[in-house]
Amino acid sequence: MELLIVITTFGAAAIRMAIPLALAGLGESISEKSGLLNIGVEAIMLCGAFFSFITLFFTGSFFLGILAGILGGVSMSMIHALLSIRYKANQTIVGLALNFFALGLTSFLFLMGFGQTTTLPSTPVMSNLPIPLLSKLPLLGGILFSQNLFVYLLLIFMVLTHIWFYKTDFGISLHAVGEHPIAADTAGIRVHSVRYFAALCNGALGGLGGAYLTIVKLGFFQENLTEGKGYIALVTVILGKRRPFGVLGAALIIGGAEALQIRLQTMGTGIPSQLFSMFPYLMTIMALLLTIGSADAPSALGIPYDRDER
Amino acid sequence: MKRGMDGLKSLLLVVGGTVALAFLLILMVGGDIPTALGSFLRGIFGSTYAMGEVLVRATPLLLASLGVGIGFKTGFTNLGAEGQLYMGSITITTVAMLFPSLPPLVMIPLVMVLGFFAGGLWALIPGFLKARFSISEIIMTIMLNYVAINLVGILVRTILRDPAYPYPMSPMLTESVHFSQMLLPTRIHGGLPVALVMVIAVYMLLFRSRLGYEMRAVGLNARACRCSGIKVDRAMVLSAMIGGGLAGLAGVGEIAGLHHRLIEGISPGYGYMAIIIALLGKNHPVGILIASLGIAALQVGSMAMQRSAGIPTSIASTIMGAMVLLLVVRDARSRITIVEEGV
């Protein structure tokens, strides 16, 4: 009985840790599948976190907060898309610059809104929405069905994206755009439009991931809240090979490691948390090494498409 | 000639746009521009100490961005300067703790060389993987950053820990590893002349040596180099190593000159700022020198603005990001114009 409780709480904690990573990772997967490499996921998540927080604080509406978070993320991803598609800029540089920009802007606006305070302004946190009946199930009930809205949204999006990628024509078009934009163009697919749309999804999902941090998890905002989670989201994309459920799996593993680390900390072992923090990065390095010889990434990833270049 | 004038005009537009953004942010937060500007400038030029601070900040930035710049010149996108810096710091701490009784004349060169190699090794891994297996260095270098940062965290809590303090950090390192303070009352330390020497060294490397020539040629047209018999892989790997080594030196300098012990967070993102500086300085040692001073001034000035005028320091990060974005657009537009003119 004790064990069951431990597993349930651990599983639920792992999922909670994984949510922002999975959402942002899902978004970035969509973007990369279309050929846009956006390392500015930090910027997306940070804006999502900030704008959802500030909207919630001043309006008291969770719905508006979520919406604001999505818009915040989208603004960052669309700037990246514009520079990458229209101006054919180096996508890595743009992503990096956006990270700096968003970090500065969100801290700045936060301080502007609230001033330097010792007590952080806080908001109420979204409570869990246990699904009737299903939440009574042993194990799964506690882990999966007594969670908050975002978990359910995540699962829905995962399934939708999976269907989108592998079962619809639009998914095939997306794949073609990222692999062989010339073939897509000759087949009549509007390469640029598809990429802009992919960037839109990236911003929306990443913004949602950031919103989760403030609206559900913490209830407050502070400078550099995301602290590298955006880069870990990139890790889930690589480990998950850009497949929706792969990304979810990677996020769960990383989330699980983080949950484990917290558990061990509260138990008082002397193991430094940094050992666990290193874990996702080492895993990614391993994953990258294993890709030697195999062509994994979409062939046109990071390369701007220009019809005149033949 | 026209292109040169256009280039200057668009550059002024970028600078102007950035300054306008800064003013906008200042106004948004309720400050007034003259006060803010005044405290900014005083924070940089107001006293010997202030000017010294700019140089102190510029030291690690200069070293790291020289390293990043060398990589860029060869076509190697080094986003890992942060981690390479920390590897340098780890190395100097370890050496100083292992051999505390070495005389300064031996210690200082030793830690510099080893720190250089540590940073170089950290960059060698992605550099080799790129040259040999075409694995993208973009993600790899970022990952290694985090590994290095976490490594520091582990080490200051275990092997390198100072038992006397509850806060995780290494003990104060032996005197012999301290860079002397060069110009009291400023905090300028021996790292600065090292950095300046490196500016010259990097210039000599890139523009006066055969290896540097090969690095530049590879960065401009690797295919032509391959056809001509120039060893592209060698140039790439060496470029990565030297670049990483310079970032490692930055890490050594911060410990030897400022902190004298290893703690977490000695770098507030210098490695990432180095990337922006390299871009601003167009990967040229002199440009990088100027850009480092500029960004260092931005950092120091914005801190002064916060103290005296209440403007949050995060304005600096915002400005840096915006400036790069504007520059990127400017560069893209000039490229598009060249294509249309059929040159």
Next chain:
Amino acid sequence: MPILRMENICKSFFGSYANENVCMEVLDGEIHALLGENGAGKTTLMNILYGMYHKDSGTITLDGQPIAFNNPKEAIAHRIGMVHQHFTLVPTLTVQQNITLGLKDSGYPFSHERARCAKIGELSESYGLQTNGRSLVKDLSVGEMQRVEILKLLYRNARLLILDEPTAVLTPQESEHLFAMLTKLKLEGCSIIVITHHIQEVLDHCDRVTILRDGRSIATVETRAVDTKDLSRLMIGRELVPVARDRATRSTTAEVLELDDFTFKRNSGKSSTVNLKIAESEIVGIAGVDGNGQKEFLESLMGLKKIERGTLLFCKEDLSHADTTARRSAGIGYISDDRHGDSLVLDMGIDENLMLRPARSNEKKTWGLMDRNSITTEARRIVSSYAIKTHSVSEPMRLLSGGNQQKLVLAREFLGKPRLVIAFQPTRGLDIGATEFIHTQLLRMRDEGCAILLVSTNLEEILLLSDRIAVMHEGRFMDILANEHVDITRIGLLMAGIEAEEDAL
């Protein structure tokens, strides 16, 4: 009843004409060949029809209606389809997914695989284009991929098909099969345009042929009325002036290059084997239509591509597996056909481009630094002796004319005192003055003992300079002839892949 008429089509790129007043007419229900050498303007013309390029002037009428497509999608909507030389198939998708790419087909938005595969199956049955809807494109053979490309067009109800060099990637048997299938399509009501440079194909399988040369349309004839000689004359037709070429008196006949069973892989995936010997002070010219494996052959010679088997002996040294650096250091020079991509760094100046070669151990160095002065002096010397027009030796190469750029490439390659120089299209795109200069320099190097392997699609050039002439077709040498006994017509036939005189009838 002409379904397509293109009149006085003009198109120029960066100031030079790709199509100049080209006229072409395609009748309903015929296989029409568009014949010409590479660079004659065939693909450009079809790209204009297909909506990928915009013509500068001229008219196109389809079924009597004037048209001008802005993109391929519009062309496809008018039932015109094109299969390009480089396939536009996504390798990581299945056949079915590629065929239905971009279509709002049955079951949209979901990809109803079964229904679509069935439809594809029907189509492939009726036209004899075997394929499996569920296979991944990257697992297909080249012939199969081509079938998929054609099916793509038929799936969209195309009735005017354009195929760009379709047999370039096929074996003779596959080519037969292709034309059998095209004939069947013709009978079903399609009209087909085949872009090609293979004369025999045109005569065997096509109804009429339009010949393009140097961007102009030369003639349109019925294939029944002509033979290979006529077509090759129309296709290549130059006024060839016999030139007196001084032969260098050779003291030795030491072999510089010996290729034995030298087997390399061509872009189409097929392997080709070559045997060749070149002696000191000898110029061997390789004639041939572009795209017959020349580039791959030369890259294998330079060590940029690995060979499958065979040996390369250079001055008796086995360099079969040596890297490019070693080959260059041994004394092989390379003048590439793509000087911007392969031979020059455009953003660097003459002085720095001169250094684009393996580092020499005898370079003047102090402290590992280069001696800038000697480099500048050398650069200046070359600028004057090669008459390179430039403001300074550090001016970016980008700003020099093509001729001056090529002069530098030559100067650099000769600087290393090579024993063998490989010259690939050395005078392409250059004016008369620069061309003559380069020819003079090549002959001078020959006189000094250097062997030269000249590869060019310009037959005049080959005849002017070579001691012996090899004709390359489909990656192998059709024959190697001494220049004294050469007959232009014979060479033309060899270039078109036709071996003996008897085949010409």
